[in-house]
Amino acid sequence: MQYMSTRGTTSGINFKDAVMMGLADDGGLLLPESIPSLSPGDIAALTKMAYPDLAFRIISMFAGNIPAADLKQLIDKSYQTFSHSEVAPVVHKDGIYILELFHGPTRAFKDIALQFLGNMFEYLLKQSGAHMNILGATSGDTGSAAIYGVRGKENINIFIMHPHQRVSPIQELQMTTVTDPNVFNLAIRGTFDDGQRIVKEIFGDLDFKGSMSLGAVNSINWARVLAQVVYYFYAFGRVQRATNCQEVYFSVPTGNFGDIFAGYIAKRMGLPIRRLILATNENDILTRFINQGDYSTAQVVPTPSPSMDIQLASNFERYLFYLFNQDHAKVRNAMAELAANGRLKFEAEDMTRVANDFLAGSATRQETLDTIQAFHKATGYTLDPHTAVGVKVGKELTGGEVPLICLSTAHPAKFGEAVKQAIGEDPEMPPEFKGIETRERRCEILDADTETIKDYISRKALR
Structure with a gap:
């Protein structure tokens, strides 16, 4: 399997190099040159597997230059850190299926990809004898998951930017209490979109990227998306076993389009998904795109679901590539237009194709809290605010004719203030969160300025 850029001037990249490259050298995002097509029989066999075995089978389709025994060992090691034997269990509550993706070390869905990516980085660096300086931006969960994925690993430094005072207290503590050398x-004075812009600008400086041996952990790294494809197959198999269904809906709370794009890849591979339901909070650029063809930036609004407080979705370019019939030039032109004008225009034909893949809706702050409250009252089950957005939108847009699976992206204790406001009590605290507020912290507060961040990296990077 070879990889290419959405923008067309980077191609013929093998999996190992794609992982290490992160953002393509032409500024685009890497994608496989072809997507495997699976038969119903193939899918039936895959979805009966235990999670690590399924992950090995899916990932190996895209990682041809990693020896099978090594890949299996990396995957098994990655999921041994999870607290649930199934890794991503499915529970049935109030007529819908909740795919619990929060049983990893930081209690967020990002662990599923970043435990694997951290181990993959360590493996590849040991092979080459090289070192890496990882740069990433987070709206809350990616940062801690990335840090826990590589903390203490040899030949790797990690630099994570988060928007100062715009993540939940637990999210901030999970990052800043990791004091490994x-x-x-880096807490930046700005928004997640500022951090994401800085990452792309720094990776776009190829001389700096090369001299600093930079690597990416944001979902611009294809390996992140690939690892997330697995749980769509896993959840479908568990629900099909319970219901004998022939297809399902997936409701995906998202702001950066990475998690739902993984579902889109699963659908292209043949997984029988009737529609992917895109659920956003009041930062609804993606919902406006799907429902109105309006992809235009606006001011970021703080909400109870801060990991989705995003305007520019970094993985959207990958979907554009397929929407535009894999026309590299059209993608380049679209991204130039977005950079210049802060908006994109779409033809009626484009939107017809979008409607075949997606439904979309959004939830206000109050609707999110009301959903947490109502769901808890009906079932005793506590949703985090992001999952509540997915539940609210998913239930509104489906009628029960096929099963609805909602991705639960974080443990409710990560957003305790919002949960308490909704249900009147604190969520149950996982053991790893207890006493976290008393631990030593380390963090730098910096301006959201590309040159400032480059200067900091230059002083602290492994050379």
Whole structure:
């Protein structure tokens, strides 16, 4: 399997190099040159597997230059850190299926990809004898998951930017209380979109990227998306076993389009998904795109679901590539237009194709809290605010004719203030969160300025 850029001037990249490259050298995002097509029989066999075995089978379709025994060992090691034997269990509550993706070390869905990516980085660096300085931006969960994926690993430093005072208290503590010498937390005076812009600008400086041996952990790294494809197959198999269904809906709370794009890849591979339901909070650029063809930036609004407080979705370019019939030039032109004008225009034909893949809706702050409250009253089950957005939108847009699976992206204790406001009591605290507020912290507060961040990296990077 070879990889190419959405923008067309980077191609013929093998999986190992794609993982290490992160953002393509032409500024685009890497994608496989072809997507495997699976028969119903193939899918039936895959979805009966235990999670690590399924992950090995799916990932190996895209990682041809990693020896099978090594890949299996990396995957098994990655999911041994999870607290649930199924890794991503499915529970049935109030007529819908909740795919619990929060049983990893930081209690967020990002662990599923970043435990694997951290181990993959360590493996590849050991092979080459090289070192890496990881740069990433987070709206809350990616940062801690990335840090926990590489903390203490040899030949790796990690620099994670988060928007100062715009993540939940637990999210901030999970990052800033990791004081391993190879971890650098940077709180920037701005939004997640500022951090994401800085990452792309720094990776776009190829001389700096090369001299600093930069690597990416944001979902611009294809390996992140690939690892997330697995749980769509896993959840479908568990629900089909319970219901004998022939297809399902997936409701995906998302702001950066990475998690739902993984579902889109699963659908292209043949997984029988009737529609992917895109659920956003009041930062609804993606919902406006799907429902109105309006992809235009606006001011970021703080909400109870801060990991989705995003305007520019970094993985959207990958979907554009397929929407535009894999026309590299059209993608390049679209991204140039977006950079210049902050908006994109679409033809009626484009939107017809979008409607075949997606439904979309959004939830206000109050609707999110009301959903947490109502769901808890009906079932005793506590949703985190992001999952509540997915539940609210998913239930509104489906009628029960096929099963609805909602991705639960974080443990409710990560957003305790919002949960308490909704149900009148604190959510149950996982053991790893207890006492976290008393631990030593380390963090730098910096301006959201590309040159400032480059200067900091230059002083702290592994050379």
